[in-house]
Amino acid sequence: DAGVIQSPRHEVTEMGQEVTLRCKPISGHNSLFWYRQTMMRGLELLIYFNNNVPIDDSGMPEDRFSAKMPNASFSTLKIQPSEPRDSAVYFCASSLIHGARSDTQYFGPGTRLTVL
Amino acid sequence: DAKTTQPPSMDCAEGRAANLPCNHSTISGNEYVYWYRQIHSQGPQYIIHGLKNNETNEMASLIITEDRKSSTLILPHATLRDTAVYYCIVRVTHTGTASKLTFGTGTRLQVTL
Numbered sequence: 001d002a003g004v005i006q007s008p009r010h011e012v013t014e015m016g017q018e019v020t021l022r023c024k025p026i027s028g029h030n031s032l033f034w035y036r037q038t039m040m041r042g043l044e045l046l047i048y049f050n051n052n053v054p055i056d057d058s059g060m061p062e063d064r065f066s067a068k069m070p071n072a073s074f075s076t077l078k079i080q081p082s083e084p085r086d087s088a089v090y091f092c093a094s095s096l097i098h099g100a101r102s103d104t105q106y107f108g109p110g111t112r113l114t115v116l
Numbered sequence: 117d118a119k120t121t122q123p124p125s126m127d128c129a130e131g132r133a134a135n136l137p138c139n140h141s142t143i144s145g146n147e148y149v150y151w152y153r154q155i156h157s158q159g160p161q162y163i164i165h166g167l168k169n170n171e172t173n174e175m176a177s178l179i180i181t182e183d184r185k186s187s188t189l190i191l192p193h194a195t196l197r198d199t200a201v202y203y204c205i206v207r208v209t210h211t212g213t214a215s216k217l218t219f220g221t222g223t224r225l226q227v228t229l
């Protein structure tokens with residue numbers, strides 16, 4: 001199993017530019033999560049999807065952030081326009097919800113974003 | 117989700133057992149205890165989880181007290197590669213829906229020679 005795949009692994013951009021982060025969940029998983037990690041705030045959930053439908057986006061910081069999941073094998077997190085305070089490591093995770101059993105989330109390697 | 121309390125840091129000699137404690141005194145009956153770790157510059161890695169019984173897998177053992185107000189993660193033979201931040205997370209799961217993981221500050225485990 002390839003695990004959760006994220007691209008790019010590193011992204012350096014200038015303030016005001018659009019940034020798109022990509023995630024391919026583990027095949028067969030039906031839930032997908034976007035987290036952000038900074039020194040100041042630690043790991044925090046931005047948004048998650050269940051069966052490609054956004055369930056909770058309360059962690060998305062502001063309208064500059066948007067996330068989509070057009071199909072079960074792909075999701076994007078877009079920042080437009082980007083700002084220096086968006087610099088962080090962004091993680092994608094996926095899990096399989098199956099009945100009443102507890103689901104386990106598996107994380108990708110992350111994308112390190114630097115906004116200059 | 118219930119809050120957890122972990123020591124900020126611990127040391128362990130290589131080859132010895134590492135015992136990482138976690139307090140979750142406000143845990144509810146339908147909340148699981150999860151452990152993840154994060155090795156420097158990597159994504160969080162799932163270790164183990166449990167509801168009320170002790171659990172063991174190839175990575176670790178999880179001991180949950182009878183009243184479920186605390187737990188201990190045991191790495192039986194720590195190696196240098198186990199140096200990481202370990203997160204104890206209490207999480208309710210709902211039938212048919214996903215739920216988020218709320219990460220605290222964790223315990224930074226340093227394994228030394």
